[in-house]
Every structure is written in C-alpha cells, then in structure tokens.
Amino acid sequence: MENSHNFIGRNLFDLDDWSADEIQAVLDATKVMKEVNQRDYKKLPILRGKTVCTLFFENSTRTLMSFELAADRLSADLVRFSANVSSLHKGESLQDTVYTVDAMGIDLYIIRHSYPGSPQLVHKYTGKPVLNAGDGPHAHPTQALLDMFSIWERTGTLKGLKVTIVGDVAHSRVVRSNLIGLKKMGANVTICGPKTLMPGYMQEVYGCKVEYDLKTALKNADAVMGLRMQLERQSDGLFPSLEEYTKLFTLSEETMRYAKKDALILHPGPMNRGVEILPGIADSDRSLILEQVTNGVAVRMALLFLILGGKL
Amino acid sequence: MILIKNGLIYEASNKADATGNFVKKDILINGNKIEKIAANIKEDCKIIDAEGKHVFPGFVDMHTHLRDPGQTYKEDIYSGTRAAAKGGWTTVCAMPNTDPVVDNISTVEYIKRKAKDIGACKVLVIGAMTKKLEGKEISEIGNMLQGGIVAVSDDGGCIQSTKIALNTMKYASNFNIPIIVHSEDYSLSGKGQINSGKMSTKLGLSGIPALAEELMISRDIMLAENVGCHLHIAHISTRKSIELVRQAKEKGLNITAEVTPHHLLLTEEECSSYDTNTKVKPPLRTEKDRQACLEGLLDGTIDFIATDHAPHSDFEKEKEFNLASYGINSLETAFAVLYTELVLNNKMDLSFLIDKISTKPSQFLNINCGLLEKGKAADIAIADLEAEILFTPENMVSKSNNTPYINKTLKGKIVTTICEGKVVFLG
Numbered sequence: 127m128e129n130s131h132n133f134i135g136r137n138l139f140d141l142d143d144w145s146a147d148e149i150q151a152v153l154d155a156t157k158v159m160k161e162v163n164q165r166d167y168k169k170l171p172i173l174r175g176k177t178v179c180t181l182f183f184e185n186s187t188r189t190l191m192s193f194e195l196a197a198d199r200l201s202a203d204l205v206r207f208s209a210n211v212s213s214l215h216k217g218e219s220l221q222d223t224v225y226t227v228d229a230m231g232i233d234l235y236i237i238r239h240s241y242p243g244s245p246q247l248v249h250k251y252t253g254k255p256v257l258n259a260g261d262g263p264h265a266h267p268t269q270a271l272l273d274m275f276s277i278w279e280r281t282g283t284l285k286g287l288k289v290t291i292v293g294d295v296a297h298s299r300v301v302r303s304n305l306i307g308l309k310k311m312g313a314n315v316t317i318c319g320p321k322t323l324m325p326g327y328m329q330e331v332y333g334c335k336v337e338y339d340l341k342t343a344l345k346n347a348d349a350v351m352g353l354r355m356q357l358e359r360q361s362d363g364l365f366p367s368l369e370e371y372t373k374l375f376t377l378s379e380e381t382m383r384y385a386k387k388d389a390l391i392l393h394p395g396p397m398n399r400g401v402e403i404l405p406g407i408a409d410s411d412r413s414l415i416l417e418q419v420t421n422g423v424a425v426r427m428a429l430l431f432l433i434l435g436g437k438l
Numbered sequence: 439m440i441l442i443k444n445g446l447i448y449e450a451s452n453k454a455d456a457t458g459n460f461v462k463k464d465i466l467i468n469g470n471k472i473e474k475i476a477a478n479i480k481e482d483c484k485i486i487d488a489e490g491k492h493v494f495p496g497f498v499d500m501h502t503h504l505r506d507p508g509q510t511y512k513e514d515i516y517s518g519t520r521a522a523a524k525g526g527w528t529t530v531c532a533m534p535n536t537d538p539v540v541d542n543i544s545t546v547e548y549i550k551r552k553a554k555d556i557g558a559c560k561v562l563v564i565g566a567m568t569k570k571l572e573g574k575e576i577s578e579i580g581n582m583l584q585g586g587i588v589a590v591s592d593d594g595g596c597i598q599s600t601k602i603a604l605n606t607m608k609y610a611s612n613f614n615i616p617i618i619v620h621s622e623d624y625s626l627s628g629k630g631q632i633n634s635g636k637m638s639t640k641l642g643l644s645g646i647p648a649l650a651e652e653l654m655i656s657r658d659i660m661l662a663e664n665v666g667c668h669l670h671i672a673h674i675s676t677r678k679s680i681e682l683v684r685q686a687k688e689k690g691l692n693i694t695a696e697v698t699p700h701h702l703l704l705t706e707e708e709c710s711s712y713d714t715n716t717k718v719k720p721p722l723r724t725e726k727d728r729q730a731c732l733e734g735l736l737d738g739t740i741d742f743i744a745t746d747h748a749p750h751s752d753f754e755k756e757k758e759f760n761l762a763s764y765g766i767n768s769l770e771t772a773f774a775v776l777y778t779e780l781v782l783n784n785k786m787d788l789s790f791l792i793d794k795i796s797t798k799p800s801q802f803l804n805i806n807c808g809l810l811e812k813g814k815a816a817d818i819a820i821a822d823l824e825a826e827i828l829f830t831p832e833n834m835v836s837k838s839n840n841t842p843y844i845n846k847t848l849k850g851k852i853v854t855t856i857c858e859g860k861v862v863f864l865g
Binding site for chain 2: 221239241242243244247261302328331
C-alpha cells in the first residue's frame with residue numbers, strides 16, 4: 127500500500143480540512159487494516175519506535191480502547207494521560223500538562239476533551255500531529271470516518287445516498303463531523319430531532335435538511351443513525367420526558383418502515399435501548415452497530431499509519 | 439507654558455451632524471488650561487512642533503477596567519493610565535468590578551488618590567449599583583458621590599431581579615447621575631462562549647443569544663421610563679438593541695448608549711480559530727449587527743464610542759476557549775483601529791470620530807474637556823496619521839496584551855499626549 131496522499135504530520139481536528147479524495151484514501155486504507163484485524167496474528171511492525179500518547183480529559187471507554195488497540199496493533203509505544211476535567215479548573219493548565227508530556231518525546235497525540243478547540247491547542251503547544259477523539263459537542267472525526275466506512279463497505283459508494291440522523295443534535299459531536307464528511311462524499315443528510323435540541327443555522331452551515339417529524343425525515347433513507355439521548359436534557363428543560371421523546375423519535379420497526387426496505391442502522395453508542403432505538407431494530411440484520419465498533423479499530427489504525435508515515 | 443506649533447487643529451462644529459474641521463493653527467497652553475488658539479503664536483517657552491500632525495482634544499473613555507485594586511496582575515492604575523496616554527486618552531472612567539468592588543467611599547478615594555499620585559491621565563470613578571455587584575442590596579451611592587463618583591454601574595454583571603433593578607434605579611435617581619447598565623439575562627446567556635449563531639453551531643461552543651441582551655435593555659428602558667432617570671446602555675451590540683434605543687430616544691426618554699471599537703469592527707467570524715482574544719461580553723455578533731452598530735453611531739442613536747478596555751493576563755487567555763476570561767484590551771489600540779478601519783475606509787470623517795471619542799463623552803460627563811478652545815483643559819493628543827503602528831506583546835504598555843489586533847500593523851499613531859498641561863506620553 128502506497129501512502130500516495132501526503133498525510134504525514136497532518137492533524138485531524140475535524141473533516142473540514144480533509145478533501146473527499148483524502149477521505150476516500152482513508153477508507154481504502156481502512157479496508158486493508160480491517161483485513162489485518164481478521165488474521166490470527168493481528169499485528170504489524172510498521173510503527174515500531176513511534177510513541178503515541180492518548181490525552182483523555184473526559185471519561186471514555188470504547189474510543190480510548192479502540193485507539194489504544196489500534197496503536198498496539200501497529201506496534202507503536204503507547205502512553206496514556208487521563209485526567210478529570212474538573213481538576214483542570216484548579217490544577218495544572220492544559221498548556222503545562224502538554225508541555226510536560228511532550229518533554230517525554232511523543233510523536234502523535236490523540237485527545238479527548240469536553241471543551242471545543244482543545245486539539246488545536248495541543249498542536250499549537252507541541253507542533254506534533256493531533257487526532258481529535260472528540261472535543262465537546264464540536265467534532266468527532268474518527269467516529270464519522272468509521273460511520274462512513276461502515277456504510278461504504280456495504281453500499282460501495284456514499285454518493286447520492288440519503289442518510290438520516292435522529293436525536294439530540296445540539297449536544298452531538300458525532301453529527302457535526304458526519305455532516306461534513308458525508309456531504310463531501312456526496313451523500314444527502316437529513317437531521318431530525320426536537321427543536322429544543324436542534325442548534326440554529328444547521329442548514330446554512332452544513333447544507334443538510336432539517337426535519338422535526340421523524341416519519342418525514344426517514345422517508346426513503348438508505349441509512350439511519352440514532353444518537354444517544356441523555357436523561358439530563360430533561361432537567362435542563364429541553365424536553366418533557368423520555369417517554370414522550372420515545373413516542374416521537376425512537377427508531378422502531380414501525381417508524382423504520384418509512385425508510386428504504388434494507389436501510390442500514392447505525393448508532394455511535396452507548397445505546398439507550400428503548401429510548402432512541404428499540405431492540406428489534408438495534409439487533410436486526412441490517413444493524414451495523416457492532417460492525418461500527420470493529421471498523422473503528424481499523425479506521426484508527428489507518429489514520430495512525432497514514433499520519434506517522436509507516437510503510438507496509 | 440507649552441506652545442504646539444503648526445498642527446492641524448480640531449475645530450468642533452456647532453451643527454448637530456458633528457462634522458468639524460481641521461485648521462492649521464498654534465495652541466498655547468498655560469498651566470492646565472488652553473490659553474490661546476491662533477495662527478503664528480510667538481512665545482518663549484517649550485515648543486512642540488506639530489507640522490504635518492493632527493491635534494485632537496484628549497480622548498475620554500467612559501468604560502475602562504483598570505483592575506485596581508485587587509487584580510493588579512492584569513493591570514493597575516500605573517500601567518492602565520500609561521496605556522491610556524499612549525492611546526491618546528486623557529480621561530478614563532474606571533469600572534467598579536475590582537476586588538474589593540467599588541461599592542464604598544474608601545475604595546473610591548483609594549482609586550482617586552492613587553491616580554492622582556501616579557496616574558498618567560485623569561481617572562474618574564464609577565461606583566457599583568449594588569454591593570459586591572451581587573444584584574441584591576443597593577450600595578452606598580450617596581457616600582460614594584461625596585467621594586466623587588461620576589456614575590453608577592454593575593458592569594460585568596447585570597441585576598437579574600426586576601424589583602431590585604427598579605429600586606436601585608429609583609434610589610440612584612435621587613442623585614442625578616447616569617445609571618450604566620450591562621444588559622444580560624443570565625438565564626439565556628448561561629455558559630455561552632460566543633454569539634449564538636452560525637459560528638457557535640459550527641464550533642460547538644455554547645451561544646449567547648442576542649435576545650439575552652435585548653430583553654434586558656427592553657426591561658431597563660421601561661424601568662427608566664417609569665423612574666424617570668438617565669439610563670446609559672453600555673457596549674450595545676445587537677441590531678434590535680439599537681432599535682430599542684432609537685425608539686426610546688424618539689419618545690424623548692433620557693436614554694444614551696455607547697458602542698465599543700470591537701463591536702463596530704469585528705464579527706463572530708473572528709472566533710473561527712478559537713482565538714480567545716475574540717472572547718468578550720457581549721460577544722462579537724453578526725455582520726448585520728455590526729452594520730447596525732455603525733449605522734446607529736452615524737445617525738446618533740449611539741452617543742459615543744467607549745473602549746471597554748478589559749485586560750487579562752496571558753494565563754487567563756492561553757487556555758481552552760471555555761475556560762478563558764471574557765474581555766478585549768483596547769486603550770492602546772482603539773484610536774489606530776478606528777482610524778484605520780473607519781476613517782481610512784471612508785465610513786466616517788476624522789472629525790466625526792474625534793467627536794465620538796472626545797467631545798461627546800466629555801459632554802456626557804459634563805467635564806471641561808473634549809474641545810480645543812480657550813479655557814478648556816489642556817488635554818491634547820497629537821497624531822501622525824501617516825505613521826504605522828504595530829502592537830506586539832513586547833511593546834504593549836498595558837500589563838496584558840489580549841487584543842485581536844496583536845501583531846497587526848495599523849495607521850494613525852499617537853505621538854504626543856498632554857494631560858492637564860503635562861506631557862504624559864511621547865511616542
């Protein structure tokens with residue numbers, strides 16, 4: 127595999143800096159990595175001697191595991207810094223933390239932080255490539271890439287597909303990155319949720335369709351993604367009850383009838399079964415939910431490989 | 439005595455459109471007053487050659503955060519007044535959100551005394567409307583007035599309870615001083631970081647809606663009408679806010695308003711790279727709002743420009759956007775920024791700008807400044823409009839350098855500032 131586009135040293139803050147060609151190259155590389163992950167011996171020596179650091183300032187299980195496994199499978203050395211954001215309010219600043227860690231000799235950073243723009247700061251302080259593993263409600267580009275890969279692997283193209291994303295758009299970093307990525311790859315995205323959980327200007331900023339009625343939003347969809355709905359939004363005064371939310375916005379066998387017959391089902395996890403998605407849909411044949419997790423490791427391997435410039 | 443020779447002197451217009459002139463004359467200063475303005479004055483004294491330069495009445499800032507007492511790592515009276523002098527400002531009004539808050543006569547006296555002892559320009563004091571700016575109990579406005587405050591304000595904060603806002607206005611109206619309000623409904627602004635709009639959606643930052651400002655301005659105009667006091671709207675920033683002030687003025691209410699250089703010139707687009715120097719309250723708004731600010735200033739709805747100079751140290755700005763402090767450092771840059779962006783781009787005459795940063799705020803404060811006339815205070819700023827000026831962290835006189843104009847080159851350099859007849863800045 128040739129590293130034909132110049133990815134070496136690149137940052138992945140969000141997908142807006144990456145062209146459609148580059149995204150396609152990532153998807154292609156992911157396919158190779160996925161094949162590696164299906165072998166008995168799932169390890170490549172290509173990043174031997176490189177040091178990858180995960181900076182996690184927010185709780186995460188699956189994304190952290192996925193990144194760490196990806197680095198391990200490419201034989202990189204891996205160090206982890208995790209801290210609770212609340213300690214940042216009093217203790218060491220992000221700048222000092224990053225300077226300290228960087229003094230140990232890091233080649234690439236993976237950061238998750240509850241505040242938008244933090245990955246840019248890590249790059250500013252270190253000059254090293256930075257992968258954004260989620261910055262507040264802003265962006266989660268590796269999740270979008272694995273979502274796009276999961277659909278593309280099944281359909282062979284993203285061009286012209288109708289993808290509908292349903293739920294708490296306001297608090298979702300997943301939806302923003304997907305909107306940018308899917309649009310670049312030629313898909314048409316419709317987003318749907320209650321008005322109180324829909325940020326302003328979505329159509330102007332992302333060129334997507336905004337619907338407030340689930341059935342209209344699902345009409346003729348090729349792929350449907352549910353977003354996690356959190357109970358705390360109820361106490362924030364954004365919707366009345368999970369029960370009413372479920373009645374209006376859940377992905378069920380009944381509502382999915384409005385989508386295309388074999389429409390694919392995605393969810394970035396963790397799922398609230400019975401709230402945004404019903405078990406009959408989550409566990410159905412067309413559900414990609416576990417496949418997404420599998421693909422996540424491969425996408426992250428592909429990115430580490432491309433950015434750190436290893437050779438296959 | 440000081441004689442300023444051959445400068446282009448600002449002559450204010452008597453007309454309402456505020457378009458003055460610049461004429462080549464000399465100014466003779468005697469003590470702290472202007473003694474004479476005429477062509478070819480001859481006097482054996484210190485001479486400042488202002489050939490090719492413009493001579494303005496010293497600028498007057500209604501809205502300055504000097505951070506003294508209590509936050510002197512950001513700024514203090516020494517550095518803040520020198521930053522002012524470098525920017526051509528000869529009078530600044532210190533906002534009360536210091537530590538301790540200016541809600542008592544002794545803090546008023548502390549500021550006045552320190553400014554007199556070590557300040558490079560005049561400092562007027564604005565007292566808090568409520569104790570500790572908590573919006574709960576009325577502060578000792580009468581006592582502070584004896585100490586010499588010129589207005590009251592809870593700036594930085596906003597009294598949320600309508601009842602307390604009403605009573606504070608009523609109480610303050612006894613003393614015939616302006617009541618300056620920072621208009622923000624906290625339940626709507628919440629943890630907002632930037633304007634609620636396209637940019638907040640794109641950046642994933644929580645937004646401060648225009649409505650949070652407009653609702654409070656609307657409330658306070660109604661309260662001021664009910665009480666019959668002079669209400670002054672600080673740092674107005676939205677199209678509808680300006681419309682509200684316009685309507686109030688048409689009704690004949692005693693409402694005035696100020697606008698900052700950054701709300702006249704910058705929009706939410708500036709926040710796109712998470713530059714914390716663009717984080718400010720009220721937030722940088724949309725292009726429509728910015729245009730409305732400019733139109734409001736041009737048509738007189740907005741009375742004058744005020745800097746809202748809000749210095750913050752590097753460690754308060756060099757951090758995650760959500761954790762950075764709100765505020766823009768402005769005293770040093772304001773004139774060059776306004777001259778470069780508004781006068782050179784033909785949005786307004788130079789004399790109009792001078793009216794809005796000197797004459798009008800002086801009239802508002804009823805002080806003997808803001809005009810170059812015999813008997814007026816010898817507060818003068820001399821500018822070389824052709825000269826370029828570059829603001830860098832190294833050459834900022836302020837203790838802080840939190841401005842979006844850092845490392846940018848502008849035109850219109852203040853070369854000499856005279857306050858009360860003394861040269862306080864030489865560039």
